[in-house]
Amino acid sequence: xxxxxxxxxxxxxxxxxxxxxxxxxxxxxxxxxxxxxxxxxxxxxxxxxxxxxxxxxxxxxxxxxxxxxxxxxxxxxxxxxxxxxxxxxxxxxxxxxxxxxxxxxxxxxxxxxxxxxxxxxxxxxxxxxxxxxxxxxxxxxxxxxxxxxxxxxxxxxxxxxxxxxxxxxxxxxxxxxxxxxxxxxxxxxxxxxxxxxxxxxxxxxxxxxxxxxxxxxxxxxxxxxxxxxxxxxxxxxxxxxxxxxxxxxxxxxxxxxxxxxxxxxxxxxxxxxxxxxxxxxxxxxxxxxxxxxxxxxxxxxxxxxxxxxxxxxxxxxxxxxxxxxxxxxxxxxxxxxxxxxxxxxxxxxxxxxxxxxxxxxxxxxxxxxxxxxxxxxxxxxxxxxxxxxxxxxxxxxxxxxxxxxxxxxxxxxxxxxxxxxxxxxxxxxxxxxxxxxxxxxxxxxxxxxxxxxxxxxxxxx
Amino acid sequence: xxxxxxxxxxxxxxxxxxxxxxxxxxxxxxxxxxxxxxxxxxxxxxxxxxxxxxxxxxxxxxxxxxxxxxxxxxxxxxxxxxxxxxxxxxxxxxxxxxxxxxxxxxxxxxxxxxxxxxxxxxxxxxxxxxxxxxxxxxxxxxxxxxxxxxxxxxxxxxxxxxxxxxxxxxxxxxxxxxxxxxxxxxxxxxxxxxxxxxxxxxxxxxxxxxxxxxxxxxxxxxxxxxxxxxxxxxxxxxxxxxxxxxxxxxxxxxxxxxxxxxxxxxxxxxxxxxxxxxxxxxxxxxxxxxxxxxxxxxxxxxxxxxxxxxxxxxxxxxxxxxxxxxxxxxxxxxxxxxxxxxxxxxxxxxxxxxxxxxxxxxxxxxxxxxxxxxxxxxxxxxxxxxxxxxxxxxxxxxxxxxxxxxxxxxxxxxxxxxxxxxxxxxxxxxxxxxxxxxxxxxxxxxxxxxxxxxxxxxxxx
Numbered sequence: 001x002x003x004x005x006x007x008x009x010x011x012x013x014x015x016x017x018x019x020x021x022x023x024x025x026x027x028x029x030x031x032x033x034x035x036x037x038x039x040x041x042x043x044x045x046x047x048x049x050x051x052x053x054x055x056x057x058x059x060x061x062x063x064x065x066x067x068x069x070x071x072x073x074x075x076x077x078x079x080x081x082x083x084x085x086x087x088x089x090x091x092x093x094x095x096x097x098x099x100x101x102x103x104x105x106x107x108x109x110x111x112x113x114x115x116x117x118x119x120x121x122x123x124x125x126x127x128x129x130x131x132x133x134x135x136x137x138x139x140x141x142x143x144x145x146x147x148x149x150x151x152x153x154x155x156x157x158x159x160x161x162x163x164x165x166x167x168x169x170x171x172x173x174x175x176x177x178x179x180x181x182x183x184x185x186x187x188x189x190x191x192x193x194x195x196x197x198x199x200x201x202x203x204x205x206x207x208x209x210x211x212x213x214x215x216x217x218x219x220x221x222x223x224x225x226x227x228x229x230x231x232x233x234x235x236x237x238x239x240x241x242x243x244x245x246x247x248x249x250x251x252x253x254x255x256x257x258x259x260x261x262x263x264x265x266x267x268x269x270x271x272x273x274x275x276x277x278x279x280x281x282x283x284x285x286x287x288x289x290x291x292x293x294x295x296x297x298x299x300x301x302x303x304x305x306x307x308x309x310x311x312x313x314x315x316x317x318x319x320x321x322x323x324x325x326x327x328x329x330x331x332x333x334x335x336x337x338x339x340x341x342x343x344x345x346x347x348x349x350x351x352x353x354x355x356x357x358x359x360x361x362x363x364x365x366x367x368x369x370x371x372x373x374x375x376x377x378x379x380x381x382x383x384x385x386x387x388x389x390x391x392x393x394x395x396x397x398x399x400x401x402x403x404x405x406x407x408x409x410x411x412x413x414x415x416x417x418x419x420x421x422x423x424x425x426x427x428x429x430x431x432x433x434x435x436x437x438x439x440x441x442x443x444x445x446x447x448x449x450x451x452x453x454x455x456x457x458x459x460x461x
Numbered sequence: 462x463x464x465x466x467x468x469x470x471x472x473x474x475x476x477x478x479x480x481x482x483x484x485x486x487x488x489x490x491x492x493x494x495x496x497x498x499x500x501x502x503x504x505x506x507x508x509x510x511x512x513x514x515x516x517x518x519x520x521x522x523x524x525x526x527x528x529x530x531x532x533x534x535x536x537x538x539x540x541x542x543x544x545x546x547x548x549x550x551x552x553x554x555x556x557x558x559x560x561x562x563x564x565x566x567x568x569x570x571x572x573x574x575x576x577x578x579x580x581x582x583x584x585x586x587x588x589x590x591x592x593x594x595x596x597x598x599x600x601x602x603x604x605x606x607x608x609x610x611x612x613x614x615x616x617x618x619x620x621x622x623x624x625x626x627x628x629x630x631x632x633x634x635x636x637x638x639x640x641x642x643x644x645x646x647x648x649x650x651x652x653x654x655x656x657x658x659x660x661x662x663x664x665x666x667x668x669x670x671x672x673x674x675x676x677x678x679x680x681x682x683x684x685x686x687x688x689x690x691x692x693x694x695x696x697x698x699x700x701x702x703x704x705x706x707x708x709x710x711x712x713x714x715x716x717x718x719x720x721x722x723x724x725x726x727x728x729x730x731x732x733x734x735x736x737x738x739x740x741x742x743x744x745x746x747x748x749x750x751x752x753x754x755x756x757x758x759x760x761x762x763x764x765x766x767x768x769x770x771x772x773x774x775x776x777x778x779x780x781x782x783x784x785x786x787x788x789x790x791x792x793x794x795x796x797x798x799x800x801x802x803x804x805x806x807x808x809x810x811x812x813x814x815x816x817x818x819x820x821x822x823x824x825x826x827x828x829x830x831x832x833x834x835x836x837x838x839x840x841x842x843x844x845x846x847x848x849x850x851x852x853x854x855x856x857x858x859x860x861x862x863x864x865x866x867x868x869x870x871x872x873x874x875x876x877x878x879x880x881x882x883x884x885x886x887x888x889x890x891x892x893x894x895x896x897x898x899x900x901x902x903x904x905x906x907x908x909x910x911x912x913x914x915x916x917x918x919x920x921x922x
Binding site: 021022025027029031038079085130137171173176197202215218220222223233237319336350457458 | 479495501539543546634636641643658673677679684690698706
């Protein structure tokens, strides 16, 4: 009930979150009476540096968008008033009654995906399907980048046989508010335990966590007084930040205060300095209390920290997580792969130099052997004798949602299961091995045939 | 009128866009009756790689946030139901009546800033000022990164004596919807001419532009037919994408269609391949029509393109702009620099290893000589005999807005003016020279005195 209000707010105005050319093309399709059924495929062409896989995330937001998309009167008024290519009454009236009537297939959130594999396929009249490009790429790319970054941290901890908690502390460094919210969500899919962001906790029903900031400590006359005040309010929930002045002395003061007030505090937090060395010293002081490490944490730092036998019960990654800082972009595209000709949906592709797109609707198969993923096969939808298990599920059928969206927990479990089946060398956080994605004979020969036809028609490129 | 609705939607729920610890600290301040007047300073510690300056942007969003911040009933209900450190009735009732009563000083948008210089200073009871940390850092860091990236592209074009248009094509690759909107805004401050994002155009009254996508071309039987259809609808506004099959042939087809329909088309767009070479070939074909270049455009690519005498009338940067991809993060912090003791606001700092914060409220002076910025001086607010011109302006006084927010045009002009006065070697896009920021004698000796006091109290760090 209260949740609905917020979600409808947050979803507001997404109809106009599109590039102007989508709308001008739509008007062009309408005006020229050219509205074939088409299929758009959303995929990325290459893996970012040091990435052996991407964890798909963000499908729930795509579903919400497609289900709720409408143009408000104020939005239509804005379009009517735009200078440049004018929008006609007829087109604005079309938008006023806009409704998605198409089909969508997608890989479930938490699935690992590789270059050229469709995350989403939209089949609909081009006048509808064209509109979605900007929003779909925007939501799926970012959440997938963050879910991947998070999965790499969780996997690094698992590889070390450890089970430290991971909490997203990054909202302040995210690119805007939507990124702060969606990063928290995607990190959870990727294996985090929660977030510090209260709005994200509310929007997605995520566990929220927090400690204290340097400002708390500084605002009191002495560090000790500040700890006493905090523990007097929060008791056993207290996690005291001990590095405002001197980390080791701060840890001693924290435990002295815990003793004095006879409270078994939850732990301390370290946010600066040589964390390996400091954490070992602090561990001797705080005993069974927790140690949260939160300065410049990413999968590389976690690996080094654990290898060097630093002591922590939890990590609070921030900037690196929410911006996927070493790989802040994914080259996701939304490409026309099939178009209706003479009443039939036929495969289509473009020839632009260096950018090949496999034509047609796809089948994405994953082949397991001995409980491990061995390879994927990208084939033609409906192609016979493809090996492995289909990864694409039906999400919308003729505009109706036919997919039961999994809970975030279920997507998180799916990610854990998929990662466990992925060979270690593909999961490596540096210079990962390339996972094998084969192209089926059918898709290969269809691609070559269409390329030859186009080359004959337009010349070699 | 219609604008207001959208803005209030977009501003909704920002009260909870905060880290849980801000709220738990606030409740702690309330419960212990510890609510001193404090000053928080928002600044970054270091410049990202290849950055000689940062263009400040996002203040308008901070003002809107502080002016409209309220906790809705549903938000308070959510907080009341949270597990972990419970929120009291007293605290929730405080939030219910929350109102900002403090002072804010800031540098106007479009101002160039350097490490340790305050972008914003908030002076208020700590129970208020604590809340804002997450949102303020989030909005100001991202917009400043993008305004800077944009300014570097505009400046590169200016250095070459050219005047190509720059339009943000990046929404799909931005980190979420808020980033897409705010990147368009910040790019405009940085010297862009507009955006392709319709929602951003509406939200910030920005010029919106668009061309056509490969899907338009592919959806027709032939490229020629697709161009004919587009020009029949959009006439002289048409910018035809010519690289779907073969760029040079595509350009010829575009001009043949323009001839056939007797339309002086606006231009063509190139989106792949060797853009320098292709643009020279295409220029011979399209004559006076425009050439828009939109593949992997950033300041480095623009510099190389112009140095190699590529031909373009406009650029459409995307990914690199909206993610500031070579420098996706800024290490912005919001630090307590002064706290009330015995009724007086006194400078404060922390000692954490390697992270020095200059204490106290600041004066930020910029010294000009012969129309060029020579150096900045960071001093104590009210310190006598500081040279140069004060950059910090009063924004809020006792909770009231006392600053007339400049138009985006004015902020854009300010950025242009500031950049022109900044020495060329500081503006260099690679390995820029360090701009001189001096610390006043007063601030230097105050910093040392407080450090000595703290070191005596807490030990050397």
